[in-house]
Every structure is written in structure tokens, then in C-alpha cells.
Amino acid sequence: MNKILVFLEGQGTTLKRTSLEAISAARTLASATGIPYAGMIINGTKEQVKAVGDYGMADVINAKHELMETYSSTAAAKILHQVIQSENADIILFSANAKGLELAPRVAAKLEAGYIGDCVALEVKDGNIIANKPVYAGKSQITAMVNSEKKVFSLRPNVFTATKVEGSITITTKDYAPSLSEDDRKAFVTAMMKNEGKMDVLEADTIVSGGRGIKGTENYNLIENLASAFGGAVGASRAVVDAGWRPHSEQVGQTGKTVSPTLYVACGISGAVQHLAGMSTSKVIVAINKDKDAPIFKVCDYGIVGDLFNVVPKLTEKVKALTGK
Amino acid sequence: MNILVCISRVPDTATRILVGPDGKTIDTQGIKYVISPYDEYGIEEALRLKEKNGGTVTAVTVGNESSTDILRTALAMCVDKAVHIKADEKKDSFFVAKNLAEYAKEMNPDLIFMGRQSVDYDSLQMPSMVSEFLGLPSVSVVSKLTIVDGKATAERDVEGGKEIVEVSLPCIISCQKGLNEPRYPKLPDIMKAKSKPIEAREAIQTEEKVTVMSMAIPSKQRIGKLLGDGDGDVEELVRLLHEEAKII
Ligand SMILES: Cc1cc2nc3c(=O)[nH]c(=O)nc-3n(C[C@H](O)[C@H](O)[C@H](O)COP(=O)(O)OP(=O)(O)OC[C@H]3O[C@@H](n4cnc5c(N)ncnc54)[C@H](O)[C@@H]3O)c2cc1C
Ligand SMILES: Nc1ncnc2c1ncn2[C@@H]1O[C@H](COP(=O)(O)O)[C@@H](O)[C@H]1O
Numbered sequence: 001m002n003k004i005l006v007f008l009e010g011q012g013t014t015l016k017r018t019s020l021e022a023i024s025a026a027r028t029l030a031s032a033t034g035i036p037y038a039g040m041i042i043n044g045t046k047e048q049v050k051a052v053g054d055y056g057m058a059d060v061i062n063a064k065h066e067l068m069e070t071y072s073s074t075a076a077a078k079i080l081h082q083v084i085q086s087e088n089a090d091i092i093l094f095s096a097n098a099k100g101l102e103l104a105p106r107v108a109a110k111l112e113a114g115y116i117g118d119c120v121a122l123e124v125k126d127g128n129i130i131a132n133k134p135v136y137a138g139k140s141q142i143t144a145m146v147n148s149e150k151k152v153f154s155l156r157p158n159v160f161t162a163t164k165v166e167g168s169i170t171i172t173t174k175d176y177a178p179s180l181s182e183d184d185r186k187a188f189v190t191a192m193m194k195n196e197g198k199m200d201v202l203e204a205d206t207i208v209s210g211g212r213g214i215k216g217t218e219n220y221n222l223i224e225n226l227a228s229a230f231g232g233a234v235g236a237s238r239a240v241v242d243a244g245w246r247p248h249s250e251q252v253g254q255t256g257k258t259v260s261p262t263l264y265v266a267c268g269i270s271g272a273v274q275h276l277a278g279m280s281t282s283k284v285i286v287a288i289n290k291d292k293d294a295p296i297f298k299v300c301d302y303g304i305v306g307d308l309f310n311v312v313p314k315l316t317e318k319v320k321a322l323t324g325k
Numbered sequence: 326m327n328i329l330v331c332i333s334r335v336p337d338t339a340t341r342i343l344v345g346p347d348g349k350t351i352d353t354q355g356i357k358y359v360i361s362p363y364d365e366y367g368i369e370e371a372l373r374l375k376e377k378n379g380g381t382v383t384a385v386t387v388g389n390e391s392s393t394d395i396l397r398t399a400l401a402m403c404v405d406k407a408v409h410i411k412a413d414e415k416k417d418s419f420f421v422a423k424n425l426a427e428y429a430k431e432m433n434p435d436l437i438f439m440g441r442q443s444v445d446y447d448s449l450q451m452p453s454m455v456s457e458f459l460g461l462p463s464v465s466v467v468s469k470l471t472i473v474d475g476k477a478t479a480e481r482d483v484e485g486g487k488e489i490v491e492v493s494l495p496c497i498i499s500c501q502k503g504l505n506e507p508r509y510p511k512l513p514d515i516m517k518a519k520s521k522p523i524e525a526r527e528a529i530q531t532e533e534k535v536t537v538m539s540m541a542i543p544s545k546q547r548i549g550k551l552l553g554d555g556d557g558d559v560e561e562l563v564r565l566l567h568e569e570a571k572i573i
Contacts, residue, residue, distance in 0.1 A: 073453075074462050096449070098483035102465045105450035109457035114419060114534030117449040130538070135446045139342040140351065142446075144537045154449075186462030187492035190478075194486040202484040206572075230573070248468070248503050249482065254338055254444060255362060255502045263572050274338050284570045285547065286562070292551070301547050301570065302562055306554020314556065318563045322573055 001127075004030055004037035005089040007080060008060070009099060010048035017203075018095035020162035022155055023055045025122060026093055027165075032124035035091075040083045042076060043068050049173050056165035061087065063176040072188035073099075077106035079178040084111065084150075086176070091129065096154035097202070104154045114146035117154045118258075120281060129153070137254045137277030157202065158260040159281060195249055199233040206232030206263040207279075209252055210240055213268015213289065213308055217245035222312045223267060229319040230263065237269045253278035267308045271296025288312065326380035328371040329434040330404065331425055331451065332364040333443035334388050334395045344540050350415060351540070360395045363440025365507035366500035368402055370470060371438055373505065380435070381405040385428055387412050387421045393523055400518035401510035407523045418448045419534040425451065426458035427529055436477075437497040441466050452499035462496045468503035 006026045009016040019039075026037040038059035039052050049060045063079045080103065084092060092107060094100035096118040108115035120141070121132035131153055134141050146152070201207050208227040210220060220234075227234045236246040238253055252259055254274040264282035269275060271287070271294055279285070280299060287300040288308050297303045304311050336342070337357045345352040360368070371382045384399035385408040386392050396407035410424050429437060439452045456463035468487070469480035475494045480487045482501055510518070550565070552558040566573050 073464075074456075077457070098466065098481070098488075101449050102453055102463075105453035106457050108450070109422070109454045114417065115450055115454075116535060118447060133447075134543070135540070136336070136342045136351065137338065137444055137447065138543070140344065140540055141543045142349075142537050142540045144535055146535055147532070148534050187464055187490055187496065189488050190491045191489040192483075192486055193480075193489070200485040249486075251502075263566070263570075273341075277338075280543075280545075284566070284572055286566070297549070297551060299547055300549060302565055303549070303551040304554055304558060304562060305551055306558075311554050311559060314559045315562065318559060319573060322563060322567060 001033055001035050001090055003035055003087055003089040004091040004093065005084055005087060006037065006039045006093045007100065007103065008039045008041040008044065008048070008052070009095070010041060010044055013045070013047040014051045015048055016095070017162060018097050018157045020055050021157065021160040022093045022095050023052060023057050024162050025155055025160045027056050029091065029122060029124060029129065038087065040080060042079055050171060053169040053171050054164045055162060056169065057171075058169050059172050059174070061174045061176050063178050065178055065180050067180050067182065067185060070188050070190070072185040073102045073106065074186045075180055075184040077103055077110060078180060078184050080107050081110040082178045083176055090150045092150070092152045094152070094154040096156050100154050104152050108152040111150045111152070113148045113150035113152050115152040116144055116146060118156050119153050120156050120159045122153060122155070134281070137274065138280045139273065139277070156258075156260060156281070201233045201235045201250060201252060201257055201259050204233030205261055206230040206265070207235045207252070207259055207261045208232060208265040208267065209235030209237060209269060210267050211237040211269030212239040212243070214240065214245070219309070220245060222309070226265065226267075226312055226316045226319070229316045229323060229325055231323065231325050232261070232263070235259070237275050266296050266300070267312055269296055270294050271299060326374055326378045326435045327432070328374060328380065328382050328436045328438065329429055329432055330364065330367045330371050330382060330384045330399070330438045332368070332384050332386050332395055332399060333361040333440065333445070334358050334386060334392045335361045335443060335445040338362065338444060342542070344542060349537050349540050358391070358394060360398055361440050361443045361445070363442060363444070363500050363502070366502070366504045367438030367440060368399055368404060369505045369507040370500065371436070372403060372508070374436070374472065383408060383432065383434070385410065385425065387424050387528065389413055396523050397518050398510060400521045401515040402508060403514060407521070409523050409525045410528050411525060412528045417533055417535040418450050418454065420528070420531045422451055422454035422458060423531050424528050426455045428526070429455065429459055435495050437495070439497060439499045441499050441501050452497050456497045462492045463499065464490045464492055464496070465499040466501045467498050468501045470498060470504065
């Protein structure tokens with residue numbers, strides 16, 4: 001093994017948290033293998049590049065091209081491929097988020113490399129990187145290994161911890177000028193529609209989800225209030241989405257989003273396997289359900305057996321008192 | 326418009342998963358297999374486009390002998406043609422991607438539909454990989470698609486909202502829930518599908534890029550502390566989250 005490269009995504013004046021998680025994962029791999037690690041970013045700003053220092057990364061390759069002012073995955077993959085080749089890197093890390101999941105397999109295909117997506121652990125054993133990844137919607141997990149010389153992985157958000165290092169680091173930035181033409185932008189982003197004012201379940205530290213037990217869209221303010229007391233996002237079971245009470249963007253589960261927050265609170269959700277598939281790697285799970293035999297209680301850390309209409313408002317008050325939100 | 330839909334055969338999502346005797350794959354006994362749910366959106370979208378614009382819809386799967394069952398289901402949903410690329414054992418995604426790309430090259434479709442992910446290994450890579458092998462663009466996790474004059478506009482789910490992506494045809498679209506409501510096959514069509522031909526093909530072999538070493542049922546130990554619903558219980562829950570779990 002030669003060199004680890006981490007794909008970095010900027011967000012405002014800093015990097016996405018998922019990128020910081022990937023840097024930390026790379027640092028762990030680097031110290032286990034003794035090989036260097038660096039970041040690669042496309043059209044990164046000075047501030048964004050500087051953000052890596054707190055997390056122990058000293059080298060960043062900043063690939064700049066004016067055509068990338070509007071994002072295109074085909075073009076981005078072409079750029080990253082050039083950077084990887086010029087750095088002679090062989091371990092490539094992405095975040096398993098919207099962008100990473102599209103890019104990583106593209107880059108792997110260009111490198112004729114094996115790719116393992118959505119990893120929840122990476123470990124070095126006998127000089128090999130062993131990945132752990134949920135399969136069958138998290139009902140089981142595999143350990144797997146990439147055989148090709150170049151190896152590509154993507155990391156499930158919120159599973160790897162982003163850890164800062166002590167002291168300050170001198171960051172060396174290398175500007176890279178990729179070769180790219182209009183032809184490489186066969187698909188490009190023309191607009192972004194933000195879910196106005198709402199925090200996305202994929203980016204939240206705490207998610208409070210409602211299920212059929214909430215009985216109707218008019219009661220969802222209970223869920224919203226609890227979520228805002230935690231400073232978190234609102235999620236939903238499919239029953240709730242199918243009933244038209246909440247948009248699909250909030251659905252957690254096998255046909256919704258896979259989330260891994262620090263805290264997941266399930267209110268009036270029975271805990272069907274397809275729901276569990278989307279949230280079972282959450283760090284702490286709290287369930288509120290009036291049926292003591294509901295399957296959700298088998299997978300929770302803390303459960304309240306009771307009527308959510310009675311429990312949720314009380315809980316909201318008590319959490320508010322503590323968080324001040 | 327000629328459309329190719331790639332479909333994957335997976336255990337029904339309600340299936341209980343057990344590790345098989347080899348310790349690397351699942352115990353397949355008694356499992357009911359279905360078309361991977363996201364692929365159904367692909368079939369439906371293709372059929373609707375065909376109903377509107379004419380052309381043909383071909384369904385293809387890479388898999389063992391049993392995989393013909395999902396092709397029969399696709400035929401019952403009224404796709405025009407079914408293609409079975411034969412692979413005896415479970416192969417890695419690179420193998421499947423190469424074979425899908427190989428068939429697509431020959432067929433030269435205007436549009437290729439895949440699912441966002443195949444809900445067995447959740448490998449999350451086929452659309453992007455195949456698109457690279459074909460030199461075509463792709464858009465992943467699409468919940469809305471409009472096609473006008475050889476150009477597609479796709480809405481794709483990203484963190485915090487939706488991206489609008491413009492892409493020229495031919496291209497690959499990976500389907501997300503919300504795209505449409507897949508139809509159920511009608512009884513007469515199910516009967517007719519039984520005698521329709523399925524084209525069988527030999528797979529091209531590739532080097533194994535990813536090796537699965539073991540499989541296990543995750544056993545994250547959860548505390549599982551159950552409380553009642555009195556004021557004291559709610560207070561206790563907040564205390565536990567604060568002091569024991571240390572998350573508020
Ligand atoms: C292919 C496929 C994909 C699927 N994908 C998903 C997915 O992505 N996400 C998903 O969530 N589901 C998914 N499902 C659906 C899943 O099987 C369940 O049907 C769904 O999760 C049930 O939602 P629920 O828990 O809200 O409702 P229910 O199962 O009806 O549970 C409601 C719960 O609320 C409790 N309750 C009722 N009233 C109260 C009260 N006053 N106080 C407290 N508790 C109360 C009840 O005890 C019950 O446990 C999928 C299914 C299939 C077949
Ligand atoms: N064996 C297969 N045969 C045909 N299509 C497949 C196969 N495996 C995956 N696909 C397609 O690729 C999509 C994404 O799968 P994956 O990348 O494996 O998660 C699926 O939804 C299918 O459309």
C-alpha cells in the first residue's frame with residue numbers, strides 16, 4: 001500500500017462533517033499501515049482546505065476547474081481519477097452520502113478497482129484492509145476485502161467519529177489543474193431545492209420519528225416539538241408517509257433513508273424490519289409505544305410503555321428544561 | 326424509445342435472515358424471492374414511457390437458474406423481452422456490472438433503468454459502474470423524471486433537499502421511491518408470461534475484485550431498559566439520557 005486519498009466536500013467555510021469523519025478514518029488507517037494520507041477537493045476554498053488541520057491532515061490536493069462551478073458527477077469522477085493517478089494513491093475513501101455514493105463507484109470503475117460501499121468499520125489485518133458492511137438492510141453484516149491493487153471504500157455517515165488532534169499542523173496545499181472539457185459534463189446539476197427551514201434526517205444528530213400511532217398529520221406538532229427540544233430533525237415511518245401525513249424525504253427505513261444519529265426516538269412506531277433497516281445503527285434508540293410487546297422494544301436502549309399523547313409533551317418539557325431549546 | 330431495465334433478485338424484504346453453513350452467505354432455505362423493490366419503479370417507468378412514446382422494454386438479470394422467476398414477473402408486468410445472463414454462484418458487483426454493460430452495448434438502448442440499490446447486498450454501485458463502462462452519464466436516486474427531446478430532467482434526493490439534474494440521452498437512471506406506483510401483474514398476463522421465451526446467455530467472467538470473508542448477524546447490545554409512563558418515568562428517561570447515555 002502506497003497512499004490514502006480522501007475525497008473532501010466543502011460546505012460554506014468549512015468541510016462537511018462526513019468529510020471530517022473520513023479524514024479521521026484515514027488517519028487511523030494511516031497509523032496502522034504507516035502510509036501517508038492526503039485529501040482531495042474540487043474547487044476548494046482556502047477556509048475549506050484549512051479545516052483539515054484540526055483533524056490531523058497535512059496535505060490537500062485542490063483540483064481547480066471552471067467547468068466545475070456547476071457540479072457534474074461524470075466530470076468530477078474524471079478529475080478525481082486524474083488526481084489519484086498523479087498521486088499514485090491506492091486507497092481511496094469517500095463518504096457514503098449522496099455525492100460520494102455516486103462518485104465512488106465511478107472512480108472505482110475508472111481504476112478497474114473493487115469497491116465496498118457504505119462501510120461501518122475499516123480495519124487493517126495482516127496488511128489488508130478489512131471492511132465491515134451491513135447487508136440485507138442491516139439484518140446481517142459482512143466482512144469483505146478488496147483484491148485489486150487499488151481499493152475504493154465509502155463510509156456510512158455518522159458511524160466513524162471525527163476526532164480533532166492536539167496542536168496545530170502546517171497544511172501543504174497542492175493546486176492541480178485537471179484536463180476537462182465540456183464533453184465530460186454529460187449530467188450536471190441545474191438547481192437545488194432545499195427542504196425549507198427543516199433539518200434533514202441525514203444530517204441530524206437527533207431524530208424524532210412518528211409512526212401510525214400519531215394518528216394524523218394534525219398531531220405531528222408533538223413530534224416536531226420534541227425534535228426541536230433536542231435540536232434535531234423529524235422523521236417518519238412509511239405508514240405515516242403512505243398516509244400522506246409527511247413527505248417521503250422524512251421516511252426512515254429500507255425504502256426511505258438510512259440514518260445513524262446519536263439519538264433516535266421512535267414514537268408510535270411498531271418496529272417492522274423495514275423500519276429497523278434504516279435506523280438500527282443509531283447510537284442510542286428510545287422507543288415510546290403503548291404496546292409493551294411492540295418489536296421496537298427489542299432493539300431499543302430505553303423504552304417508555306405508554307400513550308405517546310401523554311408521554312411526548314411531558315418529555316418535550318423536560319428535555320427543553322435541560323437543553324434550553 | 327428502447328429501454329433496458331436491470332432487475333435484481335432478492336429475498337422478500339420481510340424475510341428473516343440467517344447465516345448459511347458456509348458462514349459467508351445467507352441460509353437460502355424457505356426464502357421467497359422477489360424483484361428488488363427499487364427495480365419495480367424502473368420497470369413501471371419504462372412501461373409508461375413505452376406506452377407514451379412507443380418502442381420496447383427489455384428486462385435483464387444476472388443470476389443463477391432460479392432467476393428466471395423474476396423475469397417471468399417482469400414479463401407479467403408486460404415488458405417485451407426478458408434476458409437471463411447466467412451466473413452460477415454469487416459474484417461480485419464488478420462482474421455483474423461488466424455483464425450488464427456488455428449486454429447494453431449490444432442492445433444499445435436509449436435509456437437504462439436500475440434501482441437505487443439492490444436490497445440484498447445493498448452494494449450501491451451498479452448504476453455508476455455500468456455508466457462508466459459504457460461511457461454514459463447516469464443520475465442516481467431519482468424520484469422524478471421528465472423526458473423531452475432527447476433530454477432528461479431528473480430530481481434526485483440529496484441531503485437537505487433535491488437536486489435537479491439535466492442529462493442527455495442515452496443515460497442510466499437509478500430509481501428511488503416516489504418515481505411512480507408500480508403496477509401489479511394481472512392474472513391473464515401472469516398466465517401468458519409463463520410461456521413467453523426468455524433469452525439465456527453465458528456470462529463473461531471477470532477477476533474477483535471483492536471477496537466476502539464472513540457474514541454475521543449484528544448483535545449490538547442494547548440496554549433495553551423499559552419504563553412506565555408516569556411523570557417519574559419520563560423524568561428518569563431524561564436523567565438516563567443525560568447521565569448514563571450522556572447525549573443531552
Ligand atoms: C418493500 C417494503 C419496504 C418498506 N420500507 C419501509 C421503510 O422504508 N420504512 C418504514 O418505516 N416502513 C417500511 N415498510 C413498512 C413496514 O413493514 C411497516 O408497515 C411500517 O414500518 C409500519 O409503520 P408504523 O410502525 O408507523 O405503523 P404500525 O406498524 O401500525 O405501528 C404503529 C405503532 O404505534 C403504536 N401506537 C398506537 N397508538 C399509540 C399511542 N397512542 N401511543 C403510543 N403508541 C401507539 C402501536 O402499538 C404500534 O406499535 C416497508 C414495507 C415493505 C413491504
Ligand atoms: N444481478 C443483477 N442483475 C441485474 N441487475 C442488477 C443486478 N444486481 C444489481 N442490479 C441493478 O443494479 C441496481 C443497484 O444494485 P447494487 O449496486 O448492487 O446495490 C439494482 O437495483 C438493479 O437495477
